Amino acid sequence: MQKTLMPLILAALAMVAAPGAALAHAKLLSSTPAANATVSKDKAKSITLMFNEKLMAATVKAELVMTGMPGMKDHPPMKIAFTSMMGKDGKSMMLMPKKALVPGTYKVSWSAAGADTHRMGSEFSFTVK
Template sequence: MFKSFLPSAAAAFALMLMPTAAHAHAKLVASSPTANATVSKVTSVKLTFNEKLIASTVKAELVMTGMPGMANHAPMKMPTTAQMGKDGKSMTLLLKRVLVPGTYKVKWSAAGADTHRMGSEFSFTVK
């Protein structure tokens, strides 16, 4: 019985010594405004990620999805200027003017060191 256990133990030990590749994907860990928040006087949207991003893969957009008093408000893309943080883990969408009351959606996509493009979206409300 001990002889049959030895090759299995040796193989398991060899696997533990092999280097493993990181399988982390870029994900959003914080934002300002935060998801589902109700805020006022928004002049920028900041996104913070869990790892450094490949700048050429980063995309983000801000869309107004609803306006008070307008039942069938069509989604309207808001003009922004994107600015990557010096740490490579954050990005700020700078707005040309303060957001008017309504609901907004932020959509983003980016790739980190593993080069897999990830993305998501979240909403917030301006009162």
């Protein structure tokens, strides 16, 4: 009985231990500006997002919101208009604000699906001085 179960157990362990693309999810590897960074106005002309895998372009969504302004205690969240484009490699995305970013804090939110079609997302903030 034990000899007949051993191949099945080994096969099951191999399937669990084997890396597979189907188990991967799209995740943000880095951004420019980086999360929690403080940048000058002249360095905040665009926001670049770098992902761990190629994204399905039809699933990509992003939002840029100003969340705080110096001197305004209760600044309401304000959506910032931008254009965007995917990188040629499909693993990067650039957001280009239609107007220059003024000093304040900003939040970038994104969601997208990679090859496994499972939508993932996250957000990060940065400050413009």
